[in-house]
Amino acid sequence: MDIATRVYNHKWKIDPIVRSLIDTDFYKLLMCQSVFRNRRDTQVTFSLINRSTHIPLADLIDEGELREQLDHIRSLSLSRGESTWLRGNTFYGKRQMFRSDFMEWFENLRLPPYHLERKGNQYELTFEGTWPEVMLWEIPALAVLMELRSRAVLNRMDRFELQVLYARAMTKLWEKVERLRGLEDLNIADFGTRRRHSFLWQDWCVQALGEGLGDAFTGTSNCKIAMHREMEAIGTNAHELPMVYAALAESDAELARAPYEVLSDWHDEHEGNLRIMLPDTYGTEGFLKHAPDWLAGWTGIRVDSGDPAKGAEFAIDWWQARGEDPREKRVIFSDGLEVDKIIALHRQFSGRVKVSFGWGTLLTNDFRGLVPNDALAPFSLVCKAVTANGRPTVKLSDNPEKAMGPEDEIARYKRVFDVGEQERIKVTV
Amino acid sequence: MDIATRVYNHKWKIDPIVRSLIDTDFYKLLMCQSVFRNRRDTQVTFSLINRSTHIPLADLIDEGELREQLDHIRSLSLSRGESTWLRGNTFYGKRQMFRSDFMEWFENLRLPPYHLERKGNQYELTFEGTWPEVMLWEIPALAVLMELRSRAVLNRMDRFELQVLYARAMTKLWEKVERLRGLEDLNIADFGTRRRHSFLWQDWCVQALGEGLGDAFTGTSNCKIAMHREMEAIGTNAHELPMVYAALAESDAELARAPYEVLSDWHDEHEGNLRIMLPDTYGTEGFLKHAPDWLAGWTGIRVDSGDPAKGAEFAIDWWQARGEDPREKRVIFSDGLEVDKIIALHRQFSGRVKVSFGWGTLLTNDFRGLVPNDALAPFSLVCKAVTANGRPTVKLSDNPEKAMGPEDEIARYKRVFDVGEQERIKVTV
Structure with missing residues (x-):
């Protein structure tokens, strides 16, 4: 036994869930650099939203x-x-993806304050400040809440129940790996940081996929x-870019252009595999x-809501109509x-x-x-x-269950973006 | 990291499977004491027998x-x-079960030499010497062969396959525990030392049963x-006592008495829960x-071959015929x-x-x-x-598949002990 290590461990007041600023999604850093360059001073509010209201987070997790x-x-x-x-x-094959000015800013960064309040059996948790700072709260805040919820359930279990629980979870994951092994030319990455069971479990899952699937x-993303x-960090961009760009639009015409403006800024910064539109x-x-x-x-498209097969078929038709070969996309x-x-x-x-595939929760x-x-269901x-x-x-997204924002604004956006009837799909994770 | 421990571990030339003379079945020590008292100078040979000839031990295990x-x-x-x-x-509620003269002998004991020879794809492994010494080879020799065979298979697997293998084995065992939990007044002990997958796995299984089954x-036996x-050590006596006593008999009449002589010696030494006949x-x-x-x-009976239900019914009838209440047995x-x-x-x-239940392999x-x-099947x-x-x-046992000895001697024993037709039951473990 290493006594010094044991004694050192006693000095932790808590068992920290997030222990590093880069325990976050790679695309957050890519987007952060883009925001830092293009919209540094935008004031934003990020807010936690529990879509699964039957999970009483404030009852489960001690404030x-x-x-x-x-x-x-x-x-x-x-x-x-x-x-x-x-x-x-x-x-993605490119050296020095992060510019020096961004890195200097990042090296000096501490995350801004948070606002936490209990509301019924849920928490209201918000972050306010400049966009590049506040945006980096998203992933660690989610990971902390998810893992504290896991711990709340695990705390009631004794040592052997825990061992068997993880034995079963490992077995379950490995059965998935074995099913995926059969697929030719499979291409799959871990996107599961934000809603992981715990850091250690995510780390295990990633190693298991690496071992079990090889080059597939x-x-x-972590x-x-x-x-x-010593693996590839994976990711491109997310909804927050068009959402904030759109909110800043001064007119309906500017609003209609906003999603393309995001990608125009991105186009200036990135090439190849990072040119994936959402x-x-x-x-x-x-x-x-x-x-x-x-x-x-552009290189491709990410399908993140609605019926995924429909979305992909639509993209294939669109590429063909624009004279592109979908097999290259x-x-x-x-x-x-x-x-x-x-x-x-x-x-x-x-x-x-x-x-x-970007496999998450x-x-x-x-x-x-x-x-x-x-x-422990996610x-x-x-x-x-x-x-x-x-x-x-x-x-809005391609599933009205995932829509967010004030009702009148949703109506205006639907009009501006010419969104008709949408299929409603139940969101579980 | 504890550097000293790491360096110390490097000094092991091998990873020893059996690291203690008491990594053996408790009944071996009880029997050893009995033999030490009653038949100390008997010269015996113990020999390894692989009943599963389809397992080519000498091909799997390096000599x-x-x-x-x-x-x-x-x-x-x-x-x-x-x-x-x-x-x-x-x-079993008794202090100082082991007498001082036996303990002094045991404290000075080193196990006697062995004879090992490869014969085709099997090993011939024998031990010769005085009975109290040689008999202590049985369990460690079996445990070593079983674990070396496990290692031979495990050596081909990589780190994650191993993790998943043990996750599955744990899950499998825990499902058994969950099925057994429902049984009222269950009484079950580990008898699995001799044919265990490995020491560490047996140790885990024992802990899992302790945690999962509580007082049941x-x-x-280890x-x-x-x-x-800090658990109970469990066990009473085995076939080797009547087998050796019988071999030493000078006449058919002495042979017929031998199995009872064993238990008469045992009766003098032990009471209560140790008075279990085989x-x-x-x-x-x-x-x-x-x-x-x-x-x-006597307190009870151990049923170790043949149809177990038939054996138990036979014992119940016998107790009733002798005026005993089976519910007390x-x-x-x-x-x-x-x-x-x-x-x-x-x-x-x-x-x-x-x-x-004495649950083994x-x-x-x-x-x-x-x-x-x-x-890895046992x-x-x-x-x-x-x-x-x-x-x-x-x-002879109650299953001719388990019979051992020269043919003419088997015939003689069958005659002396009045053994008729026996049901043949396939032996897998």
Whole structure:
């Protein structure tokens, strides 16, 4: 036994969930650099939203413990090794993806204050400040809430029940790996940081996929794990860019242009595999119909809401109509994936486009059926930009269940973006 | 990291499988003391017998490694703490079960030489010398061979396959625990040392049963684990006693008396829960029919071959015929147990007698179905007394598949013990 290590461990007041500023999604850092360059001074509010209202977070999680975890995150700063990795690493084949001015800013960053209040059996948790700072709260805040909820359930279990629980979870994951092994030209990455069961479990899942799937496993969105396990960090961009750009628009005409402006800024900064558009923020159909031709030249598309097969078929038709060969294009599926769905989508689209999967919650948090009352089943927790320079943001997506924003603004956006009837699909994770 | 420990570990030339002379079955020590008192100078030969000839042990296990493990066992002696535990512990409610003269002998014991030779794809492994010394080879020799075979298969697997393998094995065991939990007044102990998958796995299984079954788990036959985990050490006596006593008989009349002489010696030494007879060495039916009345007063019976339900029914009839109340008697089932069989026997006999289970190979070595070609499935390896003072030993048991000895001697024993037709039951473990 190493006495010194044991004694050192005693000095921790808490067992911190997030222990590094790069224990976050890679695309957050890519977007942060873009925002830092283009919209540095925008004031935003991010807010936690528990779409699964049947999970009484404030009853499950002690407010004091939650504050301790969030306070711990505010004490973090980029370590020298982390900075070296970000500066020196090759991402998507490109060196020095992060510019020096951004890195200097990031090295000096501490996350801004948070506002936490109990409302009934839920928490109201918001972050206010400049966009580049506040946006970095999203992933760690979600990871902390998810893991504190896991701990609340695990605390009631004794040592052997825990061992057996993880034995079963490992077995469950490995059965998925074995089913996926059969797929030719599979291309799958871990997107499960935000709603993971726990950090250690995500780390295990990533290693298991690496070991079990070999080259078919392309990497993880989690920078900390990518660094530690010497894997590729994966990701491009998310809804918050068009949402904030749209909220800042001064007219309906500017609003209609906003999603393309986001990608125009992105186009200036990135090439190749980072040129992946996310078209569903205000409806995929309208987005593609009105898209400028240079967007058809992009590398691919991420399908993140609605019926994924419909979305991909729509994109294929659109590329063909714009004179592009879909077989050269990449389609990344990333919404609520599970093995059956992955296999079905792979079967339908493999060979017709380059297919990738960004596997999230049901990779890193599939404890369904493993404890009584399914108390560890994952649920739908998000943390979103809700205002930008005082104005509300809006998200429509291809599923009205995922729509966000004030009703009148939703109506206006639907009009501006020409969104008709949408299929309603139940959101579980 | 504790550098000193790491460096110390480097000094091991091998990873020893058996690291203690009390990593053995408790009944071996009870029997050893009895033999030490009554038949100390008997010269015996013990020999390894692989009943599962389809397992090519000599192809799987390197002879050099096997020799290293056996040599390591010869270097072991009783540690001070182990001696203190044996001297100071209460076994079956009795203090000082082990007499001082025996403990002094045991403290100075080193195991005698072994003879190892490759014969085709099997090993011939024999031990010769005085009975109290040689008999202590049985359990460690079996454990070494079983674990070297496990290692031979595990060596081909990589780190994650191993993790998943053990996750599955844990899940499998825990499902058994959950099925057994429902049984009222269950009484079950670990008898799985000799054919365990590995020491660490047995240790885990024992802990899992302790945690999962609570008081229904009565302990382990393994002294090392019982000491370390502060559990009961369980066991009474085995076939080797009547086998050697019988081989030493000078006439058919002496031979017919031999099995009762064993128990007469045992009667003098032990009381209560240690007075459990093992009647099947030369056929349960004849043994009970000709048994002296004082044996009907014993605490119970162990059923270790043949159809277990038939054996128990036969014992119940016998007790009733001798004026004993079967509800006061204990029946210990210990032959090839698996959960279905345990549940069925428990259902049939609970309430009619006191039922106990000694769960062996399929507790500590059930890796069936977990690797390709079932390469980790347990098999039937034994190590038996084959000669005593130069004469061959014989075992008949209630299943001719388990019979041992020269043909003419088997015929003679069948005649002397009045053994008729026996049901043939396939032996897997």
